[in-house]
Amino acid sequence: MATMHDVARLAQVSVSTVSYVLTGTRPISQATRNKVLAAMAQLDYQPNAMARGLASRRSRILGLLMPMDERGLGATETAFVTGAAAAASVAGYHLVLSPVGGGDLDDLRRLASQRMLDGVVLMEVQLADERVTVLQEAGVPLVLIGRTDDTSTLSYVDIDFDQTVREAVAHLAGLGHRRIVYVNHSAATLASGYGPALRTRDAFTAAMTGHGLEPVMIAAEDSAAGGRAALAAAFAQAPELTAVLAMNETAIFGILGELTGRGLSVPDDVSVVSMVTSPQVAELATPALTAMTSPGSALGRIAIEALTRHLDGPADLRHQQLLPCTLEIRGSTAAPRSRQPMVADK
Amino acid sequence: MATMHDVARLAQVSVSTVSYVLTGTRPISQATRNKVLAAMAQLDYQPNAMARGLASRRSRILGLLMPMDERGLGATETAFVTGAAAAASVAGYHLVLSPVGGGDLDDLRRLASQRMLDGVVLMEVQLADERVTVLQEAGVPLVLIGRTDDTSTLSYVDIDFDQTVREAVAHLAGLGHRRIVYVNHSAATLASGYGPALRTRDAFTAAMTGHGLEPVMIAAEDSAAGGRAALAAAFAQAPELTAVLAMNETAIFGILGELTGRGLSVPDDVSVVSMVTSPQVAELATPALTAMTSPGSALGRIAIEALTRHLDGPADLRHQQLLPCTLEIRGSTAAPRSRQPMVADK
DNA sequence: CCGCTTCGTCGAAACGCTTCGACGAAGTTC
DNA sequence: GAACTTCGTCGAAGCGTTTCGACGAAGCGG
Known part of the structure; x- marks a missing residue:
């Protein structure tokens, strides 16, 4: 498995230059950029997600937390998920679904504290939902699909x-x-x-x-x-x-x-x-x-968009929106x- | 967020000792173990998943890849998922579901090459499934729910x-x-x-x-x-x-x-x-x-068990099993x- | 009581990336 | 043309773990 060092050596540039090509955080001349890209292609280079996550302190992974009870996921919920996945992909994030139910509060706490999720969309929110508390305490950015009773400090998308x-x-x-x-x-x-x-x-x-x-x-x-x-x-x-x-x-x-x-x-x-x-x-x-x-997939899409905007943008704006169903x-x-x-x- | 250094300092031991307490890879005396555990509790320490993944070259994350088409997930598929999630949790792994369809082959390749998944369970397998090829090339351990036509080299669980x-x-x-x-x-x-x-x-x-x-x-x-x-x-x-x-x-x-x-x-x-x-x-x-x-959740459970056995155990055994439905x-x-x-x- | 393991612990080197400060080379400004 | 700014690049210092080699301290056989 090729690393950045290999790419740098092949392209005859420094490791940091390769990194800048990848992340675009500093200007790089077209000539070097091409050299680097060629080297990456030749080596079939893929950045190591763990290393990147460790160094940048962001995993580029978003969690979609949905309690999976017996009923199963209806087409409605599935539409949420596909909408969310598509939006995440567009924003350059991976979306992982985690079937954490109400009982797995400790599981959730662990997931949240391990810094493996940049942000979370919570589905099937109760009016009083402990999961919200847990995630807020862990400092994980959060968007709800649904609403708690006190929405003053939260971002959410819900059906009207x-x-x-x-x-x-x-x-x-x-x-x-x-x-x-x-x-x-x-x-x-x-x-x-x-x-x-x-x-x-x-x-x-x-x-x-x-x-x-x-x-x-x-x-x-x-x-x-x-x-x-x-x-x-x-x-x-x-x-x-x-x-x-x-x-x-x-x-x-x-x-x-x-x-x-x-x-x-x-x-x-x-x-x-x-x-x-x-x-x-x-x-x-x-x-x-x-x-x-x-509104199906729109709900998922909007939730993810709000979340990524929050993560990438500087302002920590809340997003609160209601979507009606159509007859x-x-x-x-x-x-x-x-x-x-x-x-x-x- | 407390790190291992903090724990080590508080417990007055070295960082590596803390690590050994956590992973159990070397013997630690009961006395030091207690000191360390106390320090971890006091600091509410949670290991950083990224750092751990980078150093150990295993993420302890398993992927459950399921194409999500319009039909949605029936209760049957949901049972797979919950069975799998429970089994993963028991084995000390996280399970993430990824809605990668047939079209997202590049997405899949990226996911696989980024070393973020220790292993993968593939659902809804076609007789000729490119996803299998992609994952095998990427060297990701694999268990199928379903079967391809040539099953000689693969592990799978399927309905009989x-x-x-x-x-x-x-x-x-x-x-x-x-x-x-x-x-x-x-x-x-x-x-x-x-x-x-x-x-x-x-x-x-x-x-x-x-x-x-x-x-x-x-x-x-x-x-x-x-x-x-x-x-x-x-x-x-x-x-x-x-x-x-x-x-x-x-x-x-x-x-x-x-x-x-x-x-x-x-x-x-x-x-x-x-x-x-x-x-x-x-x-x-x-x-x-x-x-x-x-057989619902049994399928998911067995698939995950086969996968973790493969990952943790030394032998690279194949697991092939058919489960009948019951009238x-x-x-x-x-x-x-x-x-x-x-x-x-x- | 001397040389040998085994036990418990430490320090340091990875792991593969991002990011910061620095620094020539150009390009501007008066 | 001196004094500043960019621009493009580099080297090195982390990020928070795991893991390896080493090393005293016991424990043991002869």
Whole structure:
């Protein structure tokens, strides 16, 4: 494996000159630059990442920390990742994903203190997230995807849940639905302070109230069975419901199954809107789901861009941004069968 | 940030002694060891990963390289990852996931030559996979999840597709199905030399022939629409089919939708078996899918264990292992409505 | 009690890079 | 044309570890 010394010797320049060619931190004449580049090519030289990291005190590695629970990564999360990886590559950084869950706090502390990560993007942030504290204490630059409750000192990118819910409700209300049930994540998830669940809950209440409608929310476990149970609960609380809004990508399949099981058709009897969903998942259902499509890769890209700007730029600016999901109408929403009770028609 | 020098000074020993305490490469008396450990604790010392990597020429970082395409990571892949991460942690390595696709071959070459990865686990291996060549040339120890066509010099862990298909077919045949259609990945995927698609194709042919049945395979795009088209094609080729075996996790939802659309019920009219599927996904469908459950985290764990054994141990042994999927019977399979034409009965 | 290992520790030399100060050679400015 | 600035390059000093050779102090056989 060739080193810088080898390159320098072959190009008949000093080691530091080779380094300057590589990093561009000092001007180098075109002639020497060419000599050096030729030597590097001839030796198939690759700088040693460890040595570079040690000397420069920056690894050019960015971490994307994502808790990997059983559910797996949906297409939505995958889009984050690919967006982030692309942006990192453009900025000249490597992106490594680390599956550190909430339990591995010590693991995280070690990772952070070992100076192996120049900066970190944290996914699936809780309202009160210890990982944030750990990383801040370790002095690692940080961008969140999601938000803690106190965002005053932090950079983040998140989905604009308020706007997203408002649009979803507006769509359904515009079609003439009056009785709309919101199926959220589980009660446990809500209690644990999961931001999206809490924010959508509040946004839903606000949006419904704004339309003069009564908000009904059901918490559902993240599973098909949870979805079925949720639908049963929904009918118990609001028998005359004509539309379901759901954020729970897994539960929604249970909801659809249960609807079919009850002999109800989508969208004729009940309309369904899925929130923060990728087109791929929306297309899996029959009929394909009308959904609020998440900004996906943009979220990852923006997070990385904010982070690298922070690392390379001098100012330590905060970046705080919300991106809305966009409504994509597919086959699962329609006007309710009867605005007024049937008997009143004709 | 405390360094080893600080620890050495505080403990009143030499730097090398501190290092020996840390690495255990030379005997240290209990007394000094305690002094050193106390000093480390007091200073909250964390070794600098870069310096360590430079001096020892090993980073203690393992890469898990997975192409991230649009489909996202299913629960199956996620299980790989978590299994691998856990095993790496146990062996004292960090695991980083790198989303290098087929296009990023140069990226990969750079990563490999920069000596930042002690070893690599490669996921989603093609029969002819350039990434293998690149990594071997770079001299990076390698374990595959999947197999290339020539496995003579490589370590790998893979699903035993042969056994898996055989068991799935046996299950259906045992129920009395004679006309079974296999829905594989797309023709393009097959043509690109995707091992699982090819191996299951051959295994299916063999298994069906073994039962004295005629194998019918349909290639389906990885989408719900692809599944619908595949089912239409299946009925065209084998109108009297009573069972579908599918490996395409995305297409299978289209298949189910289309079945319902045609007024056919699962499992009464048509039985469905999904291959290499996680329980989570199987439960999404209504009825829940009988499936061949992938060995999931075991695959990841075994791959990492093989890799670390190779790195830490002296011998450079190859590890080659196949794991079968296990049949989990849920609601989507049953005996065909009529074994013999009804008229022939009684 | 003398020469031999073994044990525990130290000092110094890497590891392969970045970065700082220095210093000729040109190029400017009055 | 003297006094300054760039410009382009060099040598050397780190960066924080590991690792190697060395060396006293014990421990041991004869």
